[in-house]
Amino acid sequence: MAQSAAVATARANRRGEAFSWACIAPLVLVLGPFFLAPLLAVIAASVFQTDGFGGMTPAFDLSSYREILTSGLTFNLYWETVKFTVLTWFFSLVIGFFVAYFLVFHVRNRLLGLGLFLLCTIPFWTSNIIRMISWIPLLGKQGLINTALLETGLIHEPLEFLLFSSFAVVVAYVHQLTIFMIVPIFNSMGRIDKALVEAAVDAGASRFDVMRLIILPLSKSGIALGSIFVVSIVMGDFFVVKVMSGGGSASVVGAFYEDVGVLQYPKAAASAVLLTVVLMVAVALILRTVDIRKEITR
């Protein structure tokens, strides 16, 4: 008798497991051939030998890695990329955090808050490339900003650093990516019980204390998620750097693209593997601070 119940339980568990697998199968069927397999292909290519014309022969040759890791150029590329990543992350986090904070805690009308939030997300639906080049008429030598500054007499020579510079790259990135911070932070801040803030104020906490002790820890998951988006997008990107730096800066992926362009597959692949490892480490570090899955499904 007791066994029949145990059998029923086991059957129910198996049924649940089978259902879960049936539901997850399509995802796996996409990620297998279009994430895992290409990644393995790139790893394989990184140790193959090349004839210099795009043909590859299977081998286990680590010379591509040696070449990359001993080259000073690699260091420079990573330095540039990490620089842009950190700057973009920092500015988008600061802006994104305070925008979300404003919308959640300062806008008293919920509908208005939601409306303003949607206003922030609308440009996300338009082309990134177009949004990037839209800075050109503003930042250029004869752009709006320089013209305005010249006319007011604040400067006498047009500012050169505005366009086709590291400055322009960071501006374009922050412009594109702050929304990736706002959305998850807005989401996790929205779940904070307002009574917590009132309780903290009753307990004598200052505005700064509330921010540091209540809001910051409770929006941690949003910050982590936003950081993952921003870091991975900047590190994996190349066209913003290419266009907005005017060729003045390079990026890891940009160099990779050029290697592919001249059919240097193993070298490109080795560089890609290295980059992916660096990125995964960065993301793993962020994920260590918070259990994203648990936080989101909470």
Added chain:
Amino acid sequence: MTKAQGHIELAGVVKSYDGLTKAVDGINLEIPDGSYCCFLGPSGCGKTTILRMIAGHEDPTEGEILIGGENVVGLPPVERRTAMMFQSYALFPHLSVRDNIAFSLRVRGVPKAERLKTADAMIEKVRLEELRDRMPNQLSGGQQQRVALARAAITQPRVLLLDEPLSALDEQLRVQMRTELRRMQQELGITFIHVTHTQQEAIALADMVIVMEKGQIRQAGPPRDVYSFPRDRYVAEFLGGQNVISGRVEGQSDGIVALRPPEQKAIRVPCAPEGAPERGTQADVAIRRDDIALLKPSETIDSSLVTLPGRVRALEYQGSFVKVMLDPIGDDDFIVYVPERKFFETPFQIGDLALAAWDVGYGRLLA
């Protein structure tokens, strides 16, 4: 198969989620058809798990569940002909009151006209005519509960399972809905199983109260039995309204045990001759707080009364009675409920000496 439709039997039911600890630990219980049965216990005592196992939302690890004489373990809820009313009511937020109520008919493929007619009849029964086209988020807590009840009842279940159905309501509404639940149960004539952690709710509603602790049944029986004749300290304390005093057994004669609480003289407690505890052991006695009279120390005392002296520690006005807290006996609080009028005839003040007195027959020895 001769058992009535709504007769429920639990035989050796065990539920363990992790294989180590048992949420439900060997329940054997018979619930007669057409009764209103309340599972009572603190949160985590396993009462909701039992309900969910009867409903078929969980399977027992061991044991059998019989409804109408038939083992239902492994059957889906529909085939058990049970219906559950969820704690949160779980009304579908995208459907109107009427569509919520008609949901079970819709999934069974009942034609639209027919299912709306049946739903409307049920809506009338729970007096929701005006709210027919409202969405759940436009309803008050009490209205939501009525919709949930109607939605469950329309499936014509043989057993209705209610998970903390009144906990989301405010005090006044709770009392009102209590009456309504009872009325519905009598009207439908089916077995109701109701899970709660409020003793008042349980004893007000049930034909049968089951007091649970840590996955086990401590006492099952009609509410009056459970309230007035608690089997042990746990049941007495959980149902409340009792003073439980611990003491050392000093001796017994003629079905009366002498029990000596710490730093007090012995008190007399009746007991069955065969169940008398041994001399020198510790035993608990329960006395209902409203069975105790509060006397001035100067009053003359009938020899048939048992008395305990104490100082008034605190007073709480409760409307129909006054709650008087005396010095604790050992570790146990000692409280007397004095009827309001009686209290104010000869009021006590904090710090006054008082004599708590009760008839020997009112004390009950606990297991």
Added chain:
Amino acid sequence: MAQTFPERASSASAQTPRVVRGKALAPSKGKRPWTFYALATLFTAYLIALYGPMFCIYVLSFQDVRGDLVFPVRGFPSLYWFGQLFSQAHTGDIKGAFDRSIKLAIVVTILTVVISFLAGLAFRRRFRGDTTIFMMMIGSLVAPGLVLGIGVGLLFNALGLETHWYSSALGAQLSWTLPFGVLVMFAALSLFDHAWEEASRDLGASRWQTVRLVMIPVLAPGLVAVALFGFTLSYDEFARTLQTAGPLNTLPLEIWSMTLNITSPSLYALGTVTTVVSFIIIVASLYAIASMQKRRARREASH
């Protein structure tokens, strides 16, 4: 401590507390703190920086033949550069690219919604391998798009398959839209009360009926969000598509090559056109959803 009952009862009326009327109890009516103004300024500045540059190029796209890439605006308004844009000789196959991008985005959207919904259901409970699959999903989200694109290209090459926008690019885009879709589903499902599902089962619904009659309608807003994500991410996808689109370009690839080759306001005209198209699609889909709901509400009210 000497307070007693009769006394308390008699003095109760004398001690009836004054009704306090203060602003402290109603913070929603109080004076705004200085931080409000500081943050409101920041927010406004953010919005200006967000929209300003885009409005600049919309304005600049309506210049006439004398127009340049920078201000001042010359010969406003004129559709000259829009005409240039669609004369294939100058700019390549914009129209075809549009067409392909929209078709691709629609397919990606549908697949993303369906697969994310199912994956969201699966992830609600633990099953063997769930953490691995979750990590794989995060990996797919963060991996450099261009690298994955080239990996797909290499793979197709090794298998002797040709890359096309409707095969390899479709898969590559899904590897990007799906993690987003599943994360949005997680958020939507976190608000879904498990009891609704149990109630549905309790009332006799089969698993499929529960999905169709309860889960999909309740999760509809989340599914719309997934769809909008899927559409936009695909419509604007560049890095993963670059090496997987095969012989025919999608729109972002076309725009990309234009930014490298064209230095005329045609570029801005293209910006205006793509923005208008995005908006038409979003407004149209939102309108469709709204009217669908209205129709449903009317249907429910009528019976």
